[in-house]
Amino acid sequence: MIELADTLFKQPEEIPASVKARHIETIRAMLKRENAVLIAHYYTDPDIQKLAEETGGCVSDSLEMARFGANHSADTLIVCGVKFMGETAKILSPDKKVLMPTLDATCSLDIGCPIDEFSEFCDQHPDRTVVVYANTSAAVKARADWVVTSSIAVDVIDHLDSLGEKVLWAPDRYLGSYVQKKTGADMVFWNGSCIVHEEFKSQRLSEMKAVYPHAAVLVHPESPESVVALADAVGSTSQLIQAAKDLPNKQMIVATDQGIFYKMQQAVPDKELIIAPTAGTGATCRSCANCPWMAMNSLENLAQVIESGDNEIFVNPEIARQAIRSLSRMLEFKATQLVA
Numbered sequence: 001m002i003e004l005a006d007t008l009f010k011q012p013e014e015i016p017a018s019v020k021a022r023h024i025e026t027i028r029a030m031l032k033r034e035n036a037v038l039i040a041h042y043y044t045d046p047d048i049q050k051l052a053e054e055t056g057g058c059v060s061d062s063l064e065m066a067r068f069g070a071n072h073s074a075d076t077l078i079v080c081g082v083k084f085m086g087e088t089a090k091i092l093s094p095d096k097k098v099l100m101p102t103l104d105a106t107c108s109l110d111i112g113c114p115i116d117e118f119s120e121f122c123d124q125h126p127d128r129t130v131v132v133y134a135n136t137s138a139a140v141k142a143r144a145d146w147v148v149t150s151s152i153a154v155d156v157i158d159h160l161d162s163l164g165e166k167v168l169w170a171p172d173r174y175l176g177s178y179v180q181k182k183t184g185a186d187m188v189f190w191n192g193s194c195i196v197h198e199e200f201k202s203q204r205l206s207e208m209k210a211v212y213p214h215a216a217v218l219v220h221p222e223s224p225e226s227v228v229a230l231a232d233a234v235g236s237t238s239q240l241i242q243a244a245k246d247l248p249n250k251q252m253i254v255a256t257d258q259g260i261f262y263k264m265q266q267a268v269p270d271k272e273l274i275i276a277p278t279a280g281t282g283a284t285c286r287s288c289a290n291c292p293w294m295a296m297n298s299l300e301n302l303a304q305v306i307e308s309g310d311n312e313i314f315v316n317p318e319i320a321r322q323a324i325r326s327l328s329r330m331l332e333f334k335a336t337q338l339v340a
């Protein structure tokens, strides 16, 4: 378990409406002036998501963020999310300027998979295809054969398994074991986890299901196996929003970051969304259904960055040259799925 100093997380404070309006105005004007576009993850502040929607940007899961940035004609991509998302955008679009509202927003999966140790792990398994989750550093992606996100992980591993390939998986052990169960592939795992999804607790979730017997349970696969076992739908953030639409239930218990409620509620305005419980045995509740790093993105630092051009993302060109291979494999695989 990674020790995280709570003081690390500087969560944005509530700002007066007039200040908020000023930031929004600045951001809108600068987006036009700089030919820039906002690419936001569902876990970011709803004000940022709204602005991204209204200005022709994108709000999505991490796979669609990568695809959107790579295909967009803007000169500048402003990635509101965590570090790996900005790095991915830069690797896929080396000629574009990539900015982020904060450079401090990382991810426990990225922190928990340092390149030197990861490389040693790979060296111990030379016969295995190395598949890493997108929530990793550029250097880890450079060492990998494939990058996947949660929306495509099962399909890619299934494909590799059908080719008879054995897989080394990193870093999220929960997502890895979910994928392994779904595909039956031969996999070895790095021992990483997401501090947010790890907090969802199955016993309390069972109790909640008893209180809402008609509710469907939607679970992100970074959650523990016992929580996934209680799910009616398991998937990436985009897939969970789709499941909220597709399932007939009027109530949804949602085991992922609460930021998703903004777009999920838009998708199902008549349904009741309930956050899955994070309390109970073993809970620390430092990060209850709220990613502390995603929460570092604010209208204020977004406005500041777009005005100043600060917080530009750079990736070592040699690392980027290698990482683009594993990332491109994922995007090409997705493209073949779309035409099939």
Ligand code: 13P
Pocket (backbone or CB within 6 Å): 060, 061, 062, 063, 135, 149, 150, 151, 194, 222, 235, 236, 237, 238
């Ligand atoms: P998605 O690709 O499902 O959006 O997941 C990203 C993430 O960091 C979830 O914690």
Ligand code: SF4
Pocket (backbone or CB within 6 Å): 082, 106, 107, 108, 109, 135, 194, 195, 196, 197, 222, 257, 291, 292, 293, 294
């Ligand atoms: Fe990383 Fe978890 Fe935050 Fe997603 S929610 S960015 S996996 S720490």
